[in-house]
Amino acid sequence: MKNQTNLTSIQLMLFIVQTQIGVGVLGLPFSVFSISKGDAWISVLLAGIVVQLLITIFWVLGRRFPAKSLFQYSIQLVGKAGGTFINVSYVFYGVLVTSLILMYSTAIIKTWVLTLTPKWIIMLLLMGTAVYLGRELLSDICNVYVVVSGLIFFLILISIVVLIIYPVDWRYLLPIGHSGGTKILKGIKEAYFSMLGFELLLFLFPYFQHNGKRSVLFSASMANLFVTLLYAFLTIVSLITFSPEELVIIPQPVLYYVKSLYLQIVERIDLVFVSLWVVSVITSLTSYLFLSTEGVAHTFKRIKRSVITIFFGSSAFIIALIPNKEAEMELYNKWVINTSYLFILIIPFLLLGISFIFKKKERGKNV
Amino acid sequence: MSSFNKRNRRIPKQLLSEKEEVVPEYLTLEEKISYFRNGLFNTDDLKIRELTFNSKIMTIMFIDSVIDNRSLQTYIIQPILEKGSGDIRDVVSSNSIKETLYLDEALSAMVDGHCLLLTEDSEILTLICMPRILTNRFEPVNEKVIRGSHQGFSENITENVHLIRERVSSPKLTVKYSSIGETTRTKYALVYLSHLTNPELLKMIEDRINYVQADAIQSPGYFEEFLEDNSYSPFPQFLNTERPDRVAGNLMEGRIALLMEGSPTVLLLPVNFFSFFQTSEDYNNRAFIGSFVRFIRLISFIATLCLPAFYIAVISYNYEIIPVEIIFSIKSSLEYVPFPPLIEAAIMQLTLELLREAAIRLPNPIAQTIGVVGGLVIGTAVVEANLVSNTMVIVVAITAISSFVIPSNELSTSVRILGFPLMIFAALFGVLGIVIGLMLLLIHMSTLKSLGQYYLYPVVPLDFKALKDTFIRVPIWLMKERPKDLKPQYKWKTTDPRGWEKNEESD
């Protein structure tokens, strides 16, 4: 941790952005729409606010232990046994989410682009690249993320082109609020799933705290703002491009509206889109692999980082191979989301509470 | 920093008489000698010869690489030894003898082709002009430019150091000689600017060289492999060049040059990826032209890498990308070809590599003919025989041309070879395979380091200011500071060189 002091706050922001933008971006409008109908975009914005609250809570928690990541101060707060248990469960959580992302992205690739290629080969490709990147130190990972972030602007550009060329109907959004409050609130749950990735802030704090604590909060909030606005924008474009009845049958609306663009020079822009999106998926995979590797690397200092990453990569790969049908994937998905509540809400709150109640802070440092 | 600027602000050269106010200090001979030694940062090409003249000790100090040694012996040392006494001016036959009392003036003159005579108990420093005369140097064949110097290095290490010293006449340019290789004892030199280069870099390279124990070092390429950060990477981490102006430019950025006896190739280290795309001509031309050409070079890099792979992916997997009008003509050219596109591409690329290798060794008169035969006849005949489709020939030809646009020969071959794995990826997985391949390549390049400096600077640790000289070339008066990656000791380059504009406008 000491030799990576040249990380900037922009890198933190882009790290979180790249982790959040992953599999969800293609199917987000559909999954939120199935509950909130025409007000899906409101749900997305509200989900962003919820995430912002969580980020602030994580920041408060991290601020009390500026130079330690969750893996270390959990032991301090709950004792060795409890702390190790928490660490191991976070590592496990990282592996679970990795395999979830892998499953879903492979399913989309298999449906849209490579229909006949066996699943395991696609997974191997994605996983291999993610492991190759994930075993590096944080500074190298951040550098690659910064370069790759330029591709997100292509995604936005293509969406704007669709908005201009395509016959869109803004009336699909009206009347605003017609779905009713409960539905909108339920939709937040769906949107929140695609915004997962901000919990890595708990573990990144020590690497970036030399920039000043305020700037950490600022970067993380900017990242969240950017992702929320991007998702809301994509949702709105999907909502006005497709009629409500049609959207019910389109599980990846973002890809679908790109597919129907006919430009003079190239036709199937959705292939370009899928290629850019695969890069985002790989970055999300890498982030979660990094999480798992971090958890283990500090306890077992003698094992090389690459070995740990390869181990977790292979385990995620094997787990991802198990579900065969869409129904099984849905089941796994639900299970992981429910577990994520534990990791994102319950444990940090618990730790924060213990930290306040027992006034346990990082020794020798002023808050 | 600002005081430094003011101190180094270019003052028009003053004549000796205007510096009358400075009082010279009184130093003994040994103190003077150590002053000059330190002023030249203990460079290895400083030579000292003691003589006796007028029954006093006289020391001749000169820089070996800029002085014509033979004339020194014949016209200075020999007469002094023969005559033994008298006035220096009558003994030495040279066209210019200057006397001065100021040490720093003598220091700057020493790097400028003068040798210094110091006499015991005398404050006068005599400077005798005896510059080395260069024989005609030929322009290196691989690095031609249209507008710029046409000089190139030779096989003699002292001459090469002279060429560099001619361009950077500063006493702070330090040369460190040494030899390596148990049997061959090849002489090599490390050249750098002591007040500019990061001392940590220097220490790093010297440490690495100290580890090398080899029987024979035949060429800088050998040496390169011992010293570079990652020998398995397809990308070269040291820049090799045969042009003195390129070396001088890079030295002024804070790099280190490694010369070897017996080879005109000079290694520059550490470099980043974008240095391979710069030529000295960029800076000699206008800013727009320079930017445009640089942009073309980067595009050619991408084309060499991805074009054949992209073509294979498109005709094997997703031909819907091609607009309808072209698709039929491509299809008709593919009609009778028996091989899958990957094999076609491999055949054409291999043929191209064969031609290239053969062309290097061909005697000159035949080279032209083979060029015609290879290019036109083979290309046409292969298409007629339906071994390869003609669109594939077009693709491979464009790839080859764009690979030769890259100024560095090593990098261009590396990129061509890197195209093969990408083609295989494309043949297996289509466009997705290309994306995965490019990601792997990007990850590899981002973690690659040259002597501890990031290879993809300024893209990888993103530095907006340094991007001015990477993808485009902004006018020189905008480049006020050096890029940060080499951690030079000072960053100042120019200060407001177009300040006269304001003066002229206010008239």
Place this chain on the structure above:
Amino acid sequence: MRKKCIIGLVLLIINLSLAGCWDQRLLKNGRLVFSSSFDMVDEDTIRATAIIRDFKDQTPTNVVVQGEGQTIRETRMSMDRKISGVFEPSKNRVFLLGEELAKKDIYKFLDIFYRDPNSSISAKLAVVEGNGGDILTKLSEKNVLISEFIIELLTSAEVSTGIPKQNLQTVCTVMFDEGKDFALPLIKMKDGEVVLDGTAIFHKNSQTGTLSFKESSLYLLMNNQKAKRTRFVSKIGSDNKMNIDNYITYNVSKSKSKLKIVSDTPENIQVKIDVKMDISIVEYPKDKLTDKSELKKLNKKISNDLTVDAKKMIEKIQLANSDLFGIGRELIAYHPKTWEKIKWAETYPTITIVPTIKVDIVGHGIIN
């Protein structure tokens, strides 16, 4: 360990050089379909006609293939058995639907195109009076570039505001929208020539009527879908000696249309469509176009003529129960309470739509 590596490597190389990989669809092996048509032969069978583009020594030729089946995919499989190579419809640019097929639910037939990731859903659709297959076969005798012919026909009609700009995807969106309906271009055979004859209007997913070319233009203007050029000929007089003096031709340069729901009581929904047009005269032998009173008179006459035509067109649309203006969507967006109380499919033919067209002459060519 080394042996395994070597074997693995050899296998990989062999794999690459022999077959290629799972998803490879070599361009070489595909037979590219450029246009196709679907007709109903009888109650159960669909006949598909496809034009495959081939090259014989650099000149293009066409091959006509026909197949029959119960679903579109079945016809494709049957056609695949009749040709060498793989049947590749991914570059298909135009689909012709026979009248019989169009009168049934077209979504059911087009479903395969929305489901297949490789299909080209930016292809154009057109309805054919009679059998699409006949048109394609007829064209293939005369023309080599059949598909280009049809596509250019449709594109140029779109540019002159004759037919709405639709492709497979936009049609799907409207098909699923309960508050809107669409129209597709109508092609027919007239005296041995293939002619674009207006549009076919749809209610939900089936064709229920047709509009002539002029009526389609008017509809597009009233729906704010004006393209580059729009030319109309109006009758403004009836008692001139030469017949040609009774007509005026003009080009609409700017047009703005506002749709307003005046009353939204469920029993009596009234809609007003106000159109303001700036036109420039293209053909008017009587001249005298700088005279202000003459201009005023002409304005009034043309406006009346167009309003009458619009009324007729709206009658046709309402008879066909085709909500081309998206009035249903307006209700959903701005008057949701009314929408919930009515059944649009029954109410639409009974509502009152009042068009008003106001015309203003702004140009008259280079002579007066």
